[in-house]
Amino acid sequence: MSTGSHPNRSGTDTFGLDWLSVALVLGGVLLLYYLVPMASLFLSVPAGDIVARLSNPAVVDSATTSLLSASISTVVATLFGLPLAYWLARTDGAVTKVVLAAVVLPLVLPPTVGGIVLLTVFGPGSPLGDAASAAGISLTRSLAGVVLAQTFVASPFVVVTAKAAFEGVDQTLEYASRSLGKSRLRTVRRVTLPLAGPGILAGVTLTFARAIGEFGATMMVSYYPRTMPVQIWVAFIELGLDNAYPVAILLVLIAAAALLILNTVASNPWE
Amino acid sequence: MTLELSGVRTAYAQFDFGPVGLTVADEVLAVLGPSGSGKTTLLSLIAGITSPDSGSIRIDGRELVGLPLEDRHVGMVFQEGALFPHMTARENIEYAATASDRVDELATLLELTDVLDRRPPTLSGGERQRVALARTLATDPDALLLDEPLSSLDAPIRTRLRDELHSLFNSIDIPVLYVTHDQRTATALGDRIAIVRDGDLKQVGSPSTVLTRPASRFVARFVGNENLFEGTVIDRTADGATVRVGDVQFQSHASGIDASTVTVCIHPSRVEVEAPSVSDGGRAVNTVTGTVTRWLNEGSEYRIEIESNAGSITLAASVSPPTFDRLALENGTEVTASIPRQSVHLIPERS
Numbered sequence: 001m002s003t004g005s006h007p008n009r010s011g012t013d014t015f016g017l018d019w020l021s022v023a024l025v026l027g028g029v030l031l032l033y034y035l036v037p038m039a040s041l042f043l044s045v046p047a048g049d050i051v052a053r054l055s056n057p058a059v060v061d062s063a064t065t066s067l068l069s070a071s072i073s074t075v076v077a078t079l080f081g082l083p084l085a086y087w088l089a090r091t092d093g094a095v096t097k098v099v100l101a102a103v104v105l106p107l108v109l110p111p112t113v114g115g116i117v118l119l120t121v122f123g124p125g126s127p128l129g130d131a132a133s134a135a136g137i138s139l140t141r142s143l144a145g146v147v148l149a150q151t152f153v154a155s156p157f158v159v160v161t162a163k164a165a166f167e168g169v170d171q172t173l174e175y176a177s178r179s180l181g182k183s184r185l186r187t188v189r190r191v192t193l194p195l196a197g198p199g200i201l202a203g204v205t206l207t208f209a210r211a212i213g214e215f216g217a218t219m220m221v222s223y224y225p226r227t228m229p230v231q232i233w234v235a236f237i238e239l240g241l242d243n244a245y246p247v248a249i250l251l252v253l254i255a256a257a258a259l260l261i262l263n264t265v266a267s268n269p270w271e
Numbered sequence: 272m273t274l275e276l277s278g279v280r281t282a283y284a285q286f287d288f289g290p291v292g293l294t295v296a297d298e299v300l301a302v303l304g305p306s307g308s309g310k311t312t313l314l315s316l317i318a319g320i321t322s323p324d325s326g327s328i329r330i331d332g333r334e335l336v337g338l339p340l341e342d343r344h345v346g347m348v349f350q351e352g353a354l355f356p357h358m359t360a361r362e363n364i365e366y367a368a369t370a371s372d373r374v375d376e377l378a379t380l381l382e383l384t385d386v387l388d389r390r391p392p393t394l395s396g397g398e399r400q401r402v403a404l405a406r407t408l409a410t411d412p413d414a415l416l417l418d419e420p421l422s423s424l425d426a427p428i429r430t431r432l433r434d435e436l437h438s439l440f441n442s443i444d445i446p447v448l449y450v451t452h453d454q455r456t457a458t459a460l461g462d463r464i465a466i467v468r469d470g471d472l473k474q475v476g477s478p479s480t481v482l483t484r485p486a487s488r489f490v491a492r493f494v495g496n497e498n499l500f501e502g503t504v505i506d507r508t509a510d511g512a513t514v515r516v517g518d519v520q521f522q523s524h525a526s527g528i529d530a531s532t533v534t535v536c537i538h539p540s541r542v543e544v545e546a547p548s549v550s551d552g553g554r555a556v557n558t559v560t561g562t563v564t565r566w567l568n569e570g571s572e573y574r575i576e577i578e579s580n581a582g583s584i585t586l587a588a589s590v591s592p593p594t595f596d597r598l599a600l601e602n603g604t605e606v607t608a609s610i611p612r613q614s615v616h617l618i619p620e621r622s
Contacts, residue, residue, distance in 0.1 A: 175320050176353040178340035180367040180410050190366070194357050 038252065045245045053246040062231035063250060069146040069227060070154075070212040076147065077155030077207050082200065085159045086188070089166035100163075107156045114152050115220025122148060122221070145222030153217050154210035158203035165199020165267070166192065198267035205266055209258040213251060272297060272331055274414050274446040279316060279326030288312050288470035290326060295414075295446040300475075301461025302450045305493065309470040310450040314416045317448065318347045330413045330446075346412030348420050352403035354391040360402045361387040368409040377405040380439075397428040404439075414446045421456060433459055454494050458482065466490050483538045484616045491536050491618065497587045498537040501621055504528060512617065513556075517583020520556050523615040534618040539574065541614035542588035546598060547605045558609045559586050563600055575600060577608050 053059065088100055106114055122129045122139040132139045139145055169192050177187040193200070215229035223230060228247050236244040273296050280289035288309045293300075304310050315321040317328055319340040328335040335343050354363050360383060364374045378384045381401045391399055400420045407415065420436075421429045437460055440447055451457050457464050458478040466473040466481060466489075474486040485491035488499055502514035502521065512528050514521045514535055521535050547560055561579040573590045586608055590600065598606065 170353070172349055172351075172353045173355060175318070175340065176347070176349055177355070177366075179318055179343070179345065179347045180406065181341050181344070182366075183341055184339075191355055195355075 041245065041248060041252065045242070045249075050246050050249060053243070054250070056246075058226070058231060058235075059247055059250075062226045062228045062247065065143065065146065065225045066212050066228040069143055069150055070208055070214075072143075072147045073150035073154055073211040074158075074204060074208045076151050077158050077211075078200075078204055081155050081158040081203075081207075082162055085162035085203075086166050086192070088159070088163045090171070103156050103159050105156075106152055107160075111153055111214065111216025112220055115149060115217035118148055118152055118217065118221050141222050141224050143222075143225060146218055146225065146227055149217035149221040150211040150214045153214050154207045157206040157210055158200075161203030161206060162196065162200045165196035165203070168199060169195045198265065202262055202266035205258050205261045209255060212254055272413050272445045274317070274448075275327075275329045276317070277327050279323045279328060281312070281316065281321065281323045286470050288316075289323070291470075291472055293465065293472065293475070295448060297444045297446060298462040299440045299447040299449055299460055301457035301464045301478075302448055302467055303454060303457040303461075303464055303481075303493070304452065304467035306452060308467045310452075310467050311418055312470070313467065314347065314418050314448060314450055317414070318345050318416055319343050344410070344413040346407035346410055346415045348400070348403050348407050348415070348417040350418045350420070351423060352391070352399040352420075354394075354399055354402055354406070356391050359388050359390055360394065360398075363391070363402055364406045364409050367406045369411055373409045374405075377408055381405050381435075395428070396424045397432050400424070400432065404436075408443075412445065414448070415443070417447070417449045419451055422451070422453070429456075436460060466493060468493075483541060483614060485536060485618065488534055488536075488618060488620055491534075496536055496538050498535075498539060498542075499618075500535045500584060502533060502535045504531050504533060511612070514615075514617065517579065518581040519559055519579060519584055521610070521615045522556050522612050523617050524613050525615075525617040528617055528619060530619045530621075532621050534620050536616040536618050537586070537610050537614060538616075539587045539589045541610060542586060543609050543611075544575070544577070544588050544590050544594060544598065544600075545607050545609065548607045557612060557615065558607055559584055560607045561586075561605070563602055563604045563606060566595075566600060566602065573600070577606055 084099075084103070088096060088103070109117075119140070120126060122132070122145070124130070124133070124140065129139050137144060139148060173191055173195070174187050177191045178184065182190070212227075213229060214227070215233070218227055218230060219233075226234065228251055232244045232247045232251075235247065273294060275295075276291055276293040278290045278292060280287070280291070282288070286307075286309070291313065302310050302313060312321065316323050317335070319335065319338060323336060326336070330344070335345070354360075355366065358366060361374060361378075364377060364387075365371070368374050374387075375384075378387055381404060383398070383401055383405060386394060386398050386402075391402070394402065403420070404417075421432060424432065433456060440460065449457075449460055451460075458481075461478055463475060464478050464481045465475045468489060474481055474490050476484075481490065482494050482496070485494060485496055490496075491499055500516040502516035504512055505515050505520070506513040507528070509526070511522060511524045511526060514523065514533060516535055521537075523535075548558070559577060559579045561577045561584075563575050564578045564585065565576040567574045571592075573592065573595045575588050575590055575595075577586045577588060578584070579586070588608055590598075598604065600606070
């Protein structure tokens with residue numbers, strides 16, 4: 001039985017609109033909202049001007065600090081994160097849930113709060129902070145401080161993504177490897193890690209991208225040496241919006257590179 | 272090598288496994304049972320994927336319980352092969368091989384030389400299982416466990432690989448446990464068959480024993496023994512018993528039957544179907560005269576049902592196609608079915 005007001009088989013109703021088109025129009029608005037400001041950023045400053053300002057010592061210093069600290073943070077997060085991810089992927093129970101919640105906590109915590117939390121442990125006046133300064137290492141207002149802040153905020157990405165990647169490796173393959181006489185460690189190295197590789201790389205990329213963009217916790221823990229996000233803030237406050245553009249563009253390019261990696265060699269966890 | 276299980280028991284939330292005692296020498300034990308019966312649990316316990324709550328598992332006296340998988344020297348072929356997808360067939364076998372010349376030796380034996388450089392996703396189901404088998408054999412295991420390796424294959428390939436496995440198993444002198452839910456595979460490959468149900472071994476015996484002399488009604492049904500009739504023991508002699516089912520009398524070799532009510536069990540393949548005999552006085556022993564009420568072409572044989580003239584018995588029989596044609600069988604055809612005395616099996620169990 002068919003009446004005029006019912007949608008036909010192709011899903012088109014009497015007005016000639018189908019739901020997929022409506023979805024595209026509504027989604028398109030949001031899509032433009034993402035892309036137009038990006039384009040606008042690149043168009044707002046002449047290209048020559050950007051290159052000139054990029055050679056500014058403050059900009060170079062911040063880029064160096066950011067690349068170095070984000071690299072260290074990513075290595076630290078991966079080194080400690082992969083074993084945790086593997087453990088989370090291969091255990092099941094109440095304890096696993098609690099540990100996973102702890103891992104996700106820095107993701108949902110406002111970064112500035114994360115910074116405060118870190119200061120209570122590493123800051124001046126805290127036992128650990130004082131012990132470190134006595135040993136000649138400053139855990140705040142130092143590269144170490146930047147790394148501490150970035151690792152806190154960014155490491156959950158590698159743990160959560162690698163956990164999913166490990167879970168994607170059929171446990172039967174690990175049993176098979178071990179029944180062939182290979183130890184657990186050798187099994188992880190030769191079977192699990194290679195198969196989880198693209199997923200782990202995605203986690204590492206996301207961690208690096210998050211670390212290099214970290215602002216809130218870094219501001220609290222280590223205002224100096226300035227990272228790129230802090231440099232943007234300083235340039236914006238002291239010299240105006242125009243002066244914040246070059247570093248912003250640098251960060252956009254790094255984000256684009258991360259996206260490229262996610263969509264090529266790594267396996268995009270959100271695909 | 273001898274694999275010995277004693278008192279192996281493990282409890283799950285859903286079901287209890289064991290206690291199971293079992294001895295497997297250099298032979299193929301086909302482990303047959305419905306899904307969820309504990310077949311795979313049995314293999315997991317021996318391989319070391321799961322640990323028993325109690326009991327002992329030994330190979331030539333060497334205790335396996337407590338050892339991790341990698342130290343057990345027990346080879347396992349998993350259901351879908353569990354090949355490492357990032358390695359070629361050759362790399363898969365090399366990964367396991369104790370000596371490098373084993374790879375080519377096994378590849379030749381299992382006809383894999385042409386596919387050695389391919390990755391598992393590009394292999395056919397049969398090739399994958401052969402690579403999995405080669406990989407396991409490359410470790411020279413003390414025992415071989417196979418978990419339904421043929422179940423995902425198409426019928427022609429399954430039959431071919433089954434025949435290949437049969438000759439392969441003959442050439443290796445280690446205990447082999449072959450898990451399957453398919454009775455034909457079990458009888459074809461097993462030197463002995465173990466019937467598993469609800470985590471327990473219900474019967475262990477030669478294929479013909481399990482087929483024609485099932486220990487229980489469950490085993491009988493599971494191996495396709497549909498002819499189960501409740502009967503009354505009317506006579507006992509030193510070398511057998513006579514049982515009445517309706518108007519039919521069956522003589523059996525079975526001795527030591529105490530119960531007065533038993534289940535008569537006759538495997539359909541042991542029923543001989545002939546044109547109706549005129550000399551049948553109606554009291555003949557081990558014969559059923561009646562009409563065909565159903566028939567089914569199962570390919571290599573026909574399965575027919577014969578309802579006795581008095582209507583008290585419906586007997587299933589397997590009939591070869593030549594016999595089926597010669598007797599011109601169809602619904603309503605009158606036939607006489609006779610069963611040799613030794614094929615009348617009695618189970619001391621009521622329905």
